Every structure is written in C-alpha cells, then in structure tokens.
Amino acid sequence: MVKVVKFGGSSLADATQYRKVLDILSQDQHRRxxxxxxxxxxFPSDTKVTDLLIKYENGDENEVSLxxxxIIERYQAIAEAFKVSDQRFEPIREYLSDLVNLYYVNRKARLAHFKAAGExxxxxxxxxxxxxxxMSARFxxxxxxxxxxxxxYNNAILDQNSYSKIQDVSANLLSDTDYIVVPGFYAYNDAGEVCTFSRGGSDITGAILARGFQAEMYENFTDVDSIYSANPHVVKHPHSIREMTYREMRELSxxxxxxxxxxxxIPAIEAQIPIVVKNTNHPALPGTLIEPxxxxxxxxxxxxxxxxxHFAALYLHKYLLNREVGFTLKLLQILYRYGISYEHMPSGIDDLTIIFDKNQVSNAILPNLLEDIHRELQTDQLEWIDDxxxxxxxxxxxRDKVGIVDRIVDALARDQIGIQMINQGASRISTMLGVHQNQADQAVRQIYKEFFESKVGVEQ
Known part of the structure; x- marks a missing residue:
C-alpha cells in the first residue's frame, strides 16, 4: 500500500524545512x-513565492525584474544547501525566464500559468x-x-475521468522509482493550457492522487499540530481535535x-480514504484524523x-411571497444572468434572505442587480447587508442532543449579541448563524465557552 503525502508552503519554505520533510519521508516507507x-x-514579513509570481506576471519592468x-534566489538557496549542481538547477532558471515569452490566449490563462510555476x-x-x-525520485x-x-483558468474543476487515468499509470510509476514528486495546485485543460485550482489547491491535488493511487492514507503536513475547535487567533489555546468526520471537516473548512x-x-470521501493533518515541525504528534x-x-x-x-446578504420582503408560484425560480434566473451563485437561502412566509460570497458580487454590478430584482419581482423591501x-x-x-440551539442562542444573548439569521442543516450536525461582523469573534468565544470551557481535559 502507498501513502500520498502533501507538504504545504510553510513546510517547504527553505532548506531547513526541506530537511524536516526528508526526515518525515524516511520514517515511513509507504510515503511514496x-x-x-x-x-x-x-518569517512573518516574508513573501510567498506564489505572490512573487503574481508580481512577476503583472508588475512594471522594475517589479518584474526584482x-x-x-524567486530564483529562493529556489537556489535550497538547491545549494543540498549540493544540487548548477547544471541540474539550470532548467528551473530557464523555465522561469521563459514564462514571459510564452503565448497565452488571454490574461487569465497567463496568470494561471505564472501562479502554477511555484509548485x-x-x-x-x-x-x-x-x-x-x-534516493530514487522523479518529477x-x-x-x-x-x-x-x-x-x-484560475478556479478549475476536475474531469472525473482523471481517476481512471491515474490508476492506469500508477503501478508503472511506482515500480520505477522510490518516490514520485507531483506539483500541486494545477493541471491542464483539453487544450493543454495550465489551469489552477482555487488558492490552496495543492490540498485538492493531494486528495485527487490519494483516490487515483487508491492510497491507504492521505497525510497533509502543514504548520500546526492539529486542527483546533476554534481559531487560535480568536480563542486562546483552543481544544485540539483528535478525530473528526469528513462532513464535519467540510462544514468547518x-x-x-x-x-x-x-x-x-471530496475525493477522499468518494474513496473513503482517511486523512491525517500533521505538523511538519512536530511530526511525532498524532495530529487530527479525518475519517468516515x-x-x-x-x-x-x-x-x-x-x-x-467574506459573506454578504440580500434581504428581500414581499407580502404573500409564499403564495407566488415561481418566485424563487425568477430570482435564480436573475442571478444566473449575472453569473452569481448563492450560498444559502433561508426564507419565511413573506421574507427571504440570500447569502452570497462577497467575491461574486462586485460594486460595479450590485446597483444593476438590485434594480433588476426589485423591478422584476416587485419587492416591497430590498436591503443589501454588507456587514x-x-x-x-x-x-x-x-444529532443526538436536545437543546443545543437553545444553548447557543442563550450564550449569545447573555453577551448582547444579536442573531440576524439562524439555519440548521438537514444532517443536524451543523447550525449556521448570521451576526454583525464586529460581533463575530465575540460570538465564537461565547459559544466556545459554553461548550468547551466547562469540560476542560475531555478529549475527542
């Protein structure tokens, strides 16, 4: 059996981190x-290589040269630390220089190709x-x-036929060498052009390969000891999660x-492959197991x-909305015209709230979008909520507890935090709340306090 091992940017930031990765690989022969x-x-004020590549793509002449x-210096420092010869390093230098001379069908295709160069x-x-x-290894x-x-180009979707293709070549690849090294984050479309997944997409590549290689486990090495029950920047020393389910992880992510x-x-769910999130800097710690x-x-x-x-909401009020056949269809057709997808749509008899990812609704199209909705749906009230x-x-x-939502609402009420929206998923493993942005962190702290601080020392 084989393990797919993904290392994030902080795990590969310099030669010191590279050495840690080599140690991790040597500790388990299945990590291939x-x-x-x-x-x-x-370090905190440093710039990621991907961000340097974006400057390389769109900066002025001086910015491009710098x-x-x-970028070359970042890679060269690592190469020199491990005595990679100049001759072996030269293709890296040439590939980076050639990026500016390639033909691209449009700006999005060019940006995707530049960003993918980091991986x-x-x-x-x-x-x-x-x-x-x-060691025996190949790119x-x-x-x-x-x-x-x-x-x-910059938010690609996997062709599902890829899995069978990976399976067809996997045995031969692994028989020829001890390690194969695959760049994350990007793949190619049918025209042979580079396309990237959304930012952080190396995780996606790792999961695709875990399924394609029918791996026994997908290990994701990052810079934290485990996944925590709350953001450590919001809650001090939050509970460390030892085990969680796929759907818990997906909801929280x-x-x-x-x-x-x-x-x-998603690929790991489809193949029922367990995932372990571990710290490259402390690989002996158990990390967090994500399982079925x-x-x-x-x-x-x-x-x-x-x-x-990163959300915004559109509040819509119309009397007898629940009696109007096709109302939601008309609304969705308007969104479709603007190329906008919605995240959630809780509703009442006369009210409907649509929650969007802010990145989908720019200030340039917002006035026209609101005007079209008001005119075509004859709304009595329409309000865009950016806060x-x-x-x-x-x-x-x-799922098995009564009164969880009551405890959440009471915890927020005690701290004078108003709830703008509440919605419980059909799976009964999640509850969604809408609050004002300036109260979000305090709301997290109050809920954490209600469910965790009275049970210190109990591990999951």
Missing part, C-alpha cells in the same frame, strides 16, 4: 507519492534534492498522470477553517465553531 506546494513564508530575481519548480527541485541525497507532471480539468481546503476532502461517519462516536456536543466575514458574518457550529454529537 509526494505533493508539493510552492515555497511559503520563511520578482524574478527573488511546478518546487516539485522539480524536490526531486533533484532527493536524488542528490542518494511527474500532472499531464503524465492524465489529470485534466475544465472551467475557469467551508466556513473558515484554513488548515484544509474545503473542496479537497460510520461507527464514529463523539463525546462532545460540538466539534468546532468558526466564523467568516455580515457567518458562524458555523458543527458536531456529529449535535
């Missing part, structure tokens, strides 16, 4: 498929470093694995848990609470 991100920050030099070059470098250490491009995508990409869990729901038992009512401010935050309270233990 390696997925790499672009080098991340070495960005290219800084591409780091995977080449990782294979060279492994070889320099006397494998996503095209060699048959991974194809469609959709937006979607709403703001940044440790793991919310889309990345079957036979999972939680000793807590909730697993985590998280908030996100909006979503809280997600998630836990498998919520």
């Amino acid at each position: 498929v390696i997925v790499v991100s672009a080098p991340g920050k070495r 960005a290219r030099q800084l 591409h070059l780091n995977a080449i470098l990782m294979a060279e470093v492994l070889q320099a250490q006397g 494998v491009d996503p095209s060699e694995l048959g991974i194809t995508v469609h959709g937006d 979607y709403a703001g848990f940044s440790v793991f990409h919310d889309e990345a869990i 729901e079957q036979n999972f038992r939680s000793d807590r009512e909730i697993t985590g609470v998280v908030s996100s401010n 909006y935050a979503i809280l997600m309270i998630v836990g498998e233990g919520m």
